[in-house]
Amino acid sequence: MAAPRKCGDELRERATRMAVEARKDPATRSGAVGWIAERLGVHPETLRGWVRQAELDGGVRFGTTSDDSKRIAGLERQNRELKRANEILRTASAFFAAAELDRKIK
Numbered sequence: 001m002a003a004p005r006k007c008g009d010e011l012r013e014r015a016t017r018m019a020v021e022a023r024k025d026p027a028t029r030s031g032a033v034g035w036i037a038e039r040l041g042v043h044p045e046t047l048r049g050w051v052r053q054a055e056l057d058g059g060v061r062f063g064t065t066s067d068d069s070k071r072i073a074g075l076e077r078q079n080r081e082l083k084r085a086n087e088i089l090r091t092a093s094a095f096f097a098a099a100e101l102d103r104k105i106k
Helices: 011-023 032-040 044-058 066-105
Strands: none
Touching: 011 032, 011 044, 032 044, 044 066
């Protein structure tokens, strides 16, 4: 289960938008994230992560988008469930095969 968010979605979107805009200008690019984070009361690394994810989702940066991450997590969950079901079926099959052999021998 994910940890509760300390910052609201509105603050996150506003801070991310401000940082992305400020990073476009070469003059303010180097300290933009730290300066904006300080003004809005957000930790700079938190804002940097938000900006990185926004760039990934926007196609500016190469990597796994949020939608792809959710899809991959769902597929991994489904894969675990199917492996567990297969193991249960394999065990049940072996149990009933052994019971059938015992019945034929007697």
